[in-house]
Amino acid sequence: MGERRLGNVWITGASSGIGESFARLIDGVADNVAISARAGQKLDAMQRDGDTLISFPLDVANESAVTATVRAIENRFGGVDLAVLGAGVWQPMPAAAMDLSQMRRAMDINYFGVVNAVNAVLPGMKARGGGHIVIVASVAGYRGLPTSAAYGPTKAALIHLAETLAIELSGCGIDVTLVNPGFVDTPMVKVNHYNMPGLMSTDDAAKKMLAGIMKRKEAVFFPLVFTSLIRLSNILPHRFYYWAVRRVTGAGKRR
Ligand SMILES: NC(=O)c1ccc[n+]([C@@H]2O[C@H](COP(=O)([O-])OP(=O)(O)OC[C@H]3O[C@@H](n4cnc5c(N)ncnc54)[C@H](OP(=O)(O)O)[C@@H]3O)[C@@H](O)[C@H]2O)c1
Numbered sequence: 037m038g039e040r041r042l043g044n045v046w047i048t049g050a051s052s053g054i055g056e057s058f059a060r061l062i063d064g065v066a067d068n069v070a071i072s073a074r075a076g077q078k079l080d081a082m083q084r085d086g087d088t089l090i091s092f093p094l095d096v097a098n099e100s101a102v103t104a105t106v107r108a109i110e111n112r113f114g115g116v117d118l119a120v121l122g123a124g125v126w127q128p129m130p131a132a133a134m135d136l137s138q139m140r141r142a143m144d145i146n147y148f149g150v151v152n153a154v155n156a157v158l159p160g161m162k163a164r165g166g167g168h169i170v171i172v173a174s175v176a177g178y179r180g181l182p183t184s185a186a187y188g189p190t191k192a193a194l195i196h197l198a199e200t201l202a203i204e205l206s207g208c209g210i211d212v213t214l215v216n217p218g219f220v221d222t223p224m225v226k227v228n229h230y231n232m233p234g235l236m237s238t239d240d241a242a243k244k245m246l247a248g249i250m251k252r253k254e255a256v257f258f259p260l261v262f263t264s265l266i267r268l269s270n271i272l273p274h275r276f277y278y279w280a281v282r283r284v285t286g287a288g289k290r291r
């Protein structure tokens with residue numbers, strides 16, 4: 037399927053980084069763009085700047101708030117054609133200093149935030165016989181990485197969820213696109229005090245996402261070289277993979 041109208045779009049994680057750039061990119065191109073995140077004032081400012089941006093603040097971890105927000109968007113616009121689910125948090129956590137509250141919070145926002153959103157848009161999309169769900173995961177979900185014990189499993193779960201939904205929901209006319217960024221220069225990565233290979237701008241990331249969405253691609257990866265290397269690491273035996281990651285990152289040294 038080729039170029040198409042975007043229709044009514046709902047974006048979570050729209051107040052910052054990749055989501056904000058994507059919202060600004062499609063402003064005026066889509067019919068309506070519902071923008072969600074917790075920072076209501078930031079969303080209101082974006083609404084004032086935009087032609088088609090409309091602020092719907094929420095916490096994606098709050099199931100009933102997500103459902104109520106989606107119903108409000110549907111009532112206002114007549115339905116959600118495209119849901120771009122990008123809300124997420126990243127905080128490094130050394131495995132030896134395991135913090136269960138951080139791990140639960142990451143799962144509540146990154147994974148169940150998407151689950152809550154899919155659960156809320158599905159009935160409307162099924163009733164209208166189609167729709168498009170975009171799930172922003174990360175290549176960090178493919179293999180274990182240092183300081184990623186809270187974040188990585190949430191993204192691994194999202195990759196699995198997106199693939200499962202894609203396989204099944206085609207029967208309802210609903211497309212699912214899995215987006216797996218490498219490093220993108222957003223407030224999220226400011227805590228990373230290491231070299232981030234292939235770091236790209238949010239504008240470039242948003243353009244790559246839009247190109248994949250327009251083509252209804254099953255999966256979108258960017259930047260290509262870095263994300264391809266990470267995906268290729270899946271074929272490495274565990275022992276060699278661990279050795280290589282320890283060598284590159286310095287992780288796993290005896291204290
Ligand atoms: N940057 C990267 O290198 C990179 C790489 C791979 C994957 N990703 C993924 O890309 C997505 C966007 O990240 P980003 O880099 O653009 O980060 P960002 O600039 O920190 O943006 C994160 C967005 O998520 C929203 N958010 C966080 N918690 C939320 C909650 N409980 N409810 C509603 N919204 C919430 C934030 O808004 P509020 O704080 O206002 O709620 C913000 O709009 C994330 O899923 C991230 O994991 C990023």
